[in-house]
Amino acid sequence: MILPIVAYGDPVLRKVGVxxxxxxxxxxxxxxxxxxxxxxxxxxxxxxxxIGKAIRLFIIDASPFAEDEDLSDEDRATLKSFNKxxxxxxxxxxxxxxxxxxxxCLSIPDVREDVTRxxxxxxxxxxxxxxxxxxxxxxxxxxxxxxxxxxxxxxxFTDKISTLKKRLIKRKLENISKGKINADYRxxxxxxxxxx
Numbered sequence: 001m002i003l004p005i006v007a008y009g010d011p012v013l014r015k016v017g018v019x020x021x022x023x024x025x026x027x028x029x030x031x032x033x034x035x036x037x038x039x040x041x042x043x044x045x046x047x048x049x050x051i052g053k054a055i056r057l058f059i060i061d062a063s064p065f066a067e068d069e070d071l072s073d074e075d076r077a078t079l080k081s082f083n084k085x086x087x088x089x090x091x092x093x094x095x096x097x098x099x100x101x102x103x104x105c106l107s108i109p110d111v112r113e114d115v116t117r118x119x120x121x122x123x124x125x126x127x128x129x130x131x132x133x134x135x136x137x138x139x140x141x142x143x144x145x146x147x148x149x150x151x152x153x154x155x156x157f158t159d160k161i162s163t164l165k166k167r168l169i170k171r172k173l174e175n176i177s178k179g180k181i182n183a184d185y186r187x188x189x190x191x192x193x194x195x196x
Contacts, residue, residue, distance in 0.1 A: 003037045003051045004188035008108045008156070009177025011190070015054035017047075017152035019088045022130045024055070031085055031128055034059050041185035043106045045144050047151030050107050052188065056088045058148040065140050075139055082141050089125035089149055092134070094118035101143055103157045109183040111172055113161045117146050 006012055020027070030053075038046040038059060047058035065071075066079040096119040104112040121142045124134045137145050147157060158166065158173065175181060179189035 001033045001036065002040045002186060003033055004186040005037065005041060005046075005106045005183075006050050006052050007176050007179070007181070007187050007189045008158075008173055009190040010052075010107075010188070012049050012052050012054055013107060013151070013156060014154045015049065016154045017049060017054050017056040020055050020057060028128070030057075031059065035061075037185075038106075041106050041183075045148040046106065047148050049151050049154075056152045058086050058089070058152060060084055060086070060144050060148060062141055062144050065144075071140075078139075078141055082144070085128040086145070086148070087126040087128070087130070089123060089145075089152070091121050091123055091146070091149060093122040095120040095122075101140075103143075103147060105147070105157055106185070108156065108158060108173070108176060109181055109187075111158065111169055111176075113158065113165055113169070115147075115157050115160045117143055117160075119143075121146065 034046050034048070034051060037051060038061065044062050044064055045058060045060040048055045060082060062079045062082040066076045068076075071079070098116045099119055100114045100116045102112050103115045119142060120136065120138045122134065122136050123145060124132065126132055150156065158169065177190055181187070
C-alpha cells in the first residue's frame with residue numbers, strides 16, 4: 001500500500017525515533033508499504049518518520065545512483081546492490097574529509113541544496129530479521145545512509161545548510177508546510193492546529 005509522505009513542518013519529522021523490537025506490530029507489512037511508497041515517489045531512501053511513525057527504521061535502495069557514469073566500477077557495483085532495511089541503526093564512527101553533494105528529500109519536494117558530510121562511516125544495525133550487522137560505508141552509500149539516519153534523529157538536510165541559504169528557501173519551506181506544492185506522489189501536510 002502506498003502511504004502519504006509527511007511534508008516539511010509536521011512535528012513527527014522533528015522527533016527522535018524510538019527503538020523497536022521484533023514484536024513491533026505488522027513490521028513486515030510496514031516495510032513492504034514503505035518500499036512501495038519509496039518506489040512510487042522515485043526515492044532512494046525513506047525513513048519511518050516520513051510516513052508518520054517516530055521509530056528507528058528506514059529503508060534504502062541506492063541502485064538509481066549506480067547509473068552515474070562518473071563512478072568507478074566498484075562504486076557502481078556497491079550502489080547497485082545497496083538495497084537494505086535498517087532497524088535501530090547507529091553510526092559508530094565517521095571518518096575522512098567532509099565533502100559536499102546536492103541532496104533532496106521526499107518530505108521537502110523541489111528543494112535541493114549542497115550538504116557536507118563525512119565520506120566514510122562505520123555503522124551497526126539490525127535487518128528485518130533482527131540480525132545485527134556492522135559495516136563500513138563509503139561515498140554515496142555513506143551519504144544516503146547519513147541522510148536517512150538524520151531522519152530518525154529528528155534532523156532534516158535543510159538543518160545542515162548555511163543561514164543565508166535557509167533564508168533563501170524560507171518561503172518555499174513555508175509553502176510546502178501549507179500544502180502549496182505539486183508533488184508527483186501522495187503527501188500529508190501538517191494541519192493548521194500544529195502550527196506555532
